[in-house]
Amino acid sequence: MKTDAIIIGSEFDGLIAATRLDECGYSIRMFSNGVGSLHYAPEGIHVLGYTSSCSEQIVTAPLAEIPHLDKSHPYQKIGVQQVKNAFNWYENIIGEIHQRVAINGSNKLAVSAAGLCIPVYGTFNHQATMEKISGKTVAIARLRDYRNFPADLIAVGLGNSGINNSIFDIGAPSKILENTVIAKAFDALDELDGYFSAIKESVPTQTEVILFPAIMGMSRNREVLATAERVLEVPCLEVPTLPPSVPGMRLEHAFTHRLQNSRTAFHIGAWPSQRWLAEGNRIVICDDMGRRFEVSVVIVSSGGVLMGGLDVDSYGWVHETAFGFHTFQSEPLRAATVEQSLNALHTAGVETDNALRPQRKESGTCRNVFVTGRTLAHWNPAMESSAEGVSIATGWAAAENARGYLETINNG
Amino acid sequence: MPPINSNARVVVIGGGATGCGVARDLILRRFDVTLVEFGDLGCGTSSRFHGMLQSGARYAVSDTEYAAQCMRERLIVADLAPEAVEQTGGLFISLAGDPPDFADKFVTGCQNAHIPVEELDPDQVMAEEPAISRNVLRAFSVPDATVQSWRLVNLLADDVRRKGGTIFTRHQVKGIEVANGRVRHVRVVGSSGEQLLEADVVINAAGPWSARVADMVGESVDLQLGKGSIIVFSHRMVQRVINRCRLPTNHDIMVPTGTVSLFGTTSKVVDDPDTTHVCPQEIQELLDSAEAIIPNARRYRVLRAWAGVRPLYRPQSWSPDTPLSRRHTIIDHSKNGLAGFFTVCGGSLTTHRFMAEDLGNHVCRSLNLIAPSTTATTPLNKGTKNSSWQPINNFLKIEKERRFLAPVCECEAVEQSAVIDLIENHGICHLHDLRRRLRIGFGPCQGTFCGSRVAALIASRHPDYPASDDLEGFWVERLKGVIHTAWGSQARQALLSDMVYRETLGVRLNREIMPPDDYQ
Known part of the structure; x- marks a missing residue:
């Protein structure tokens, strides 16, 4: 079967690039070797929460802040207009395949798993934000014996923000108290009404909004929360839990299902071997089982150090693990403060040109390879709070650049 | 008067x-x-060392009297506080390149200091300790132990x-x-x-x-303040304390403790007793020396590094060229x-x-008083004799009761009830203080998951608990050690921890958290 593009890694940015290329009629194969970082990401589209200066100011209008970022930052490489295009495209597709995301041009404050505030650009319907709960009497649902939702911390945090709150205990629908197991148990509940009716009397009186841990169903999430709201007669919102993140998985599933329903081939557990060669306009990639795939474009979205797309050796050098692309790292990797050292780890990555094309030591800049997301250098998802934003923007931009390349060779 | x-x-x-x-x-x-x-x-300093309860063998040649003192005390401590001591035993190994005549001096020194020493068959030692170098020429066993300080x-x-x-x-x-x-x-x-x-x-x-x-x-x-840095491997790669059979020097000792192994120590004279910063080149020195004992040292996961300051007294009569x-x-x-x-x-x-x-x-x-010391014979711990500490005890208990999702700290298998007991009955309400008593945050995840769980337990009992400050302080302290050894799996761990604290919990690093490197 003819394949136009291979995506290495199933990070969020890889799913974005694949969806975009698929939408444009190209055929794709996805290699992946484990879970993506969405499994660690709390709900919402984080575009740019903090400025990267030491003072860590909260950003209110992320897109307006992009021109002030370092010139090598992925957003700057792509350019504000392209970033906007990417978010517009994303808003449409996510509404179509998952659920509508509320974007209004400025950051809102989401409630964190410790009851603190995290700036977030796009929020989902049932995601707890300060806006939705301020001035209201809040009840926090604590699942008995469940470890990954520190309800008492949330109570203290919200109390410090002046939000009147209390905690009530509920039982989980499953015996095993692990995030995904509970979420799937909610999916499997025949009697959703019955479950929420049973907890109704433990909800403190005068409650105006209930905060649940973000494990209220995996695929039936919207139905679970809608039922909760109907039975309990107050808005029901979700607050992130400790990882793995169920909202992140829901998002990942939405994209994966869409790609599976088109003709995309998923190679789970496959990883390219180091041997690859360019033959004219075609790239030949061999997977670790020796299968040969001939494609026109490769998109590398294998993640950063966290997901294994990059590796650090004990001498402090950063390597790209799939193909050995030229990497950037600030030298030395270990800096004077913890903050700087962490930043060095985050910002290390593959060096690319503005079209997100990496370099190979022997053959210079690649024409038909694009790098996305955390594999890229010069950005810090944790400090900037920009993980989803950069993933969407670079995934989309890589797909657009790949599309441009594919059109040229198909016409030429 | x-x-x-x-x-x-x-x-x-x-x-x-x-x-x-x-x-x-x-x-x-x-x-x-x-x-x-x-x-x-x-x-x-009590917790910032390699955690070894010395048999004294290390000083058998250089200071036999001190070695004998160590041996006597080592037995008393193990007898008084068995729950703090793990009877690992120790090995002295001669590798190619170590002074060949030292081994015999060592045996004589141990005998003079009344330290039980036994020469072992090198092949047997290499079979029992598969991680260590294959170039062991001679090996001796001594009664070293480790202590939970x-x-x-x-x-x-x-x-x-x-x-x-x-x-x-x-x-x-x-x-x-x-x-x-x-x-x-x-x-x-x-x-x-x-x-x-x-x-x-x-x-x-x-x-x-x-x-x-x-x-x-x-x-x-x-x-004379000597800063010593130590790295912690995430594996118990050796079962006994490993020493080189030569005069004690820098980075030549590997100590298995709990589920990990410590390797140290570097030595650097410093002025400030608060100097606990580890330099990157110290890590490289430690790894290079560790490779002599454990050839694959660089391929193991290293959890963190830390430094302690050892105070040695400098008598007036001391001349700078003697140790x-x-x-x-x-x-x-x-x-x-x-x-x-x-x-x-x-x-x-x-x-x-x-x-x-x-x-x-x-x-x-x-004070012209006559009151002999009775510390060696008065039992500690309410007079009840406890069994010796085993790192696996917590895990065995959880496995027996099949409560796999119960611990608040999975790495060290610390149960919620133990945390609540300290909070409610001993007034301990800081993450660091709980950490030292329960070993939470000591394992591979270095506090990534247990921090917020334990903070929630404190918050539920102390409504005015400054949760975000305490979490930040705890996280920074963990990161301080991890960041020096952030390669391979531990680099991934550091970034995961960073994501969990910043993106899931919303804790930000707001303070200058480590002094700039002042003496590199």
Whole structure:
């Protein structure tokens, strides 16, 4: 079967690039070797929460802040207009395949798993934000014996923000108290009404909004929360839990299902071997089982150090693990403060040109390879709070650049 | 001189192994004892070392008398506090390149110091310890052990409290008041404000900070502060403490403790007792030396690195070209006209009890009292004999009860009930203090998941608990060690931890968290 593009890694940015290329009629194969970082990401589209200066100011209008970022930052490489295009495209597709995301041009404050505030650009319907709960009497649902939702911390945090709150205990629908197991148990509940009716009397009186841990169903999430709201007669919102993140998985599933329903081939557990060669306009990639795939474009979205797309050796050098692309790292990797050292780890990555094309030591800049997301250098998802934003923007931009390349060779 | 009865009031400054040991020694001699510690018990040098309970074999050649002292004390500590000691045993291995004649001197030294030593078949040793070098020429077994220093220090402190002593943690000594050539009061500041503690005797057991304490009364204590860095491997790669069969030098010792192994130590003379920063090149030095013992050292996961400051006493007679003694020194400052002020310095955790006994004897002599030390024979821990500590105990318990999702800290299998007990019954309400007592945050995830769970338990019982500050402090302290060894899996761990704290919990790093590298 003819394949136009291979995506290495199933990070969020890889799913974005694949969806975009698929939408444009190209055929794709996805290699992946484990879970993506969405499994660690709390709900919402984080575009740019903090400025990267030491003072860590909260950003209110992320897109307006992009021109002030370092010139090598992925957003700057792509350019504000392209970033906007990417978010517009994303808003449409996510509404179509998952659920509508509320974007209004400025950051809102989401409630964190410790009851603190995290700036977030796009929020989902049932995601707890300060806006939705301020001035209201809040009840926090604590699942008995469940470890990954520190309800008492949330109570203290919200109390410090002046939000009147209390905690009530509920039982989980499953015996095993692990995030995904509970979420799937909610999916499997025949009697959703019955479950929420049973907890109704433990909800403190005068409650105006209930905060649940973000494990209220995996695929039936919207139905679970809608039922909760109907039975309990107050808005029901979700607050992130400790990882793995169920909202992140829901998002990942939405994209994966869409790609599976088109003709995309998923190679789970496959990883390219180091041997690859360019033959004219075609790239030949061999997977670790020796299968040969001939494609026109490769998109590398294998993640950063966290997901294994990059590796650090004990001498402090950063390597790209799939193909050995030229990497950037600030030298030395270990800096004077913890903050700087962490930043060095985050910002290390593959060096690319503005079209997100990496370099190979022997053959210079690649024409038909694009790098996305955390594999890229010069950005810090944790400090900037920009993980989803950069993933969407670079995934989309890589797909657009790949599309441009594919059109040229198909016409030429 | 005013008469002093046997209930003389003693203030001990410093809550490490030495200070707690001294407090226990003196309270058993019926003194009225108050101990003041500026942080938490055992948070200085007592916990910032390789965790070895010395058989003394390491010093059998260089200082046979000290070696014999270690051997005696090692047996007493293991007998008194079995729950803090893991009887690992130790190995001395001769590798190619080690001085060939040292091994025989070593055996003679051990025999002179009454340290049981046995030569083993190198092939058998290499079979039993598969991670170590294949170039072992000779191997000796000695009764080295490892010690959980926080557990030991807390056992000593609990015994002091039980016998009526007072222990102030998080209290800083602001001044020592002297009248007519005698100490009178110690002025301390803590969370409840300033207090004046009456004192007939003041013991300066502040380890590397001793010189600062002595300075408050215009006395000088000449210490050589040696910073030693240690790395922690995430595996128990060896089952026994491994030493090189040569004169003790830098980075030549590997100590299995709990589920991990410690390798150390570097040595660097520093001026500031608060210097605990690890330099990148120290890590490389440690790894290079570790490779001699464990050829694959660079391929193992390393959890973190830390440094402690070892205070060695520099006597006036010392000449710079001779090594400083590891033995302890007691200074009775009455020789300079200040009665009732004593400094105890040098020594080691293994010999802390002996140091305390020696100090107690000095104190009694100065007060013309006859009260022999009974620390070696009085049982610790309410007199009940506990079984020796096994790292696997927590895990076995959880497996037996099939409560796999119950622990708040998976890495060290710490259960919620243990945390709640300390919060409710012992008034411990800081993550760091819980960490030292329960080992939470010690394992591979370095506090990524347990931090917020434990903070929630504190918050549920203390509504005014400053949760985000405490979480930030805890996280920073963990990261400080992790960041030095952030390669391979641990680099991924550091980033995961960063994501969980910043993106899931919303904790931000707002303070300058590590001093710039001042002596690189």
